Amino acid sequence: MLVGNKTFIRPLEIEDAEAFYQWYNDQEVNLWSSGAWPQNTLLSKGEIEDRFFNPDSDEHRYAILDQQRELIGTIGFREVNIPAQSATLFIVIGNKKYWGHGYGPDALKTFLHFLFDQWNFHRLTLDTWDGNLRAIKAYEKLGFKLEGKLREARFVQGHYHDALIFGMLCSEFTRDS
Numbered sequence: 348m349l350v351g352n353k354t355f356i357r358p359l360e361i362e363d364a365e366a367f368y369q370w371y372n373d374q375e376v377n378l379w380s381s382g383a384w385p386q387n388t389l390l391s392k393g394e395i396e397d398r399f400f401n402p403d404s405d406e407h408r409y410a411i412l413d414q415q416r417e418l419i420g421t422i423g424f425r426e427v428n429i430p431a432q433s434a435t436l437f438i439v440i441g442n443k444k445y446w447g448h449g450y451g452p453d454a455l456k457t458f459l460h461f462l463f464d465q466w467n468f469h470r471l472t473l474d475t476w477d478g479n480l481r482a483i484k485a486y487e488k489l490g491f492k493l494e495g496k497l498r499e500a501r502f503v504q505g506h507y508h509d510a511l512i513f514g515m516l517c518s519e520f521t522r523d524s
């Protein structure tokens with residue numbers, strides 16, 4: 348278990364699938380995390396298990412808990428490039444009551460410690476779209492740098508939006524705040 352100031356991070360357990368079913372079929376959660384809604388079809392419980400709890404997946408996904416050990420979100424990385432020691436992060440605080448209360452940055456900071464200091468990553472990438480101000484502020488507060496934009500790469504609620512690419516090098520990670 349990884350310990351942050353207001354979050355804990357642990358490996359996924361199959362019992363987490365019920366919460367994932369709620370989150371990944373929720374309009375607002377999908378809107379902010381991917382910009383995509385409506386989805387073509389809602390995800391069934393079987394699809395949730397196949398997608399998120401598949402041991403053969405190349406995704407490394409963990410659970411975010413609050414201080415009472417309640418499941419509130421998920422964090423992880425994918426697209427690992429071993430020679431470059433790089434990967435792409437993702438984070439979703441799925442329980443909407445927890446948005447805007449600092450849980451996301453706390454979990455990210457804890458996870459960055461783990462990835463830079465224990466996995467020995469050199470570089471981590473994060474992305475979002477230009478309307479997700481909460482995510483942008485959270486990433487910049489942690490020291491991620493905006494490295495580029497994919498112009499009008501996302502289509503959100505009838506409008507094109509830029510996808511934003513953020514990056515952090517191990518040498519840029521501030522460990523003491």
Ligand SMILES: CC(C)(COP(=O)(O)OP(=O)(O)OC[C@H]1O[C@@H](n2cnc3c(N)ncnc32)[C@H](O)[C@@H]1OP(=O)(O)O)[C@@H](O)C(=O)NCCC(=O)NCCS
Binds near residue numbers: 376438484
């Ligand atoms: C993005 C996310 C991880 C941020 O975590 P969080 O715990 O909500 O972040 P914070 O509470 O620290 O808020 C981040 C910043 O946004 C600000 N903020 C909060 N609500 C806001 C809103 N509705 N609009 C704009 N800014 C907002 C906060 O004040 C804070 O800025 P500050 O540190 O300068 O005060 C979380 O909200 C989340 O998972 N959202 C849904 C999925 C998603 O967007 N995932 C990431 C994109 S792929």
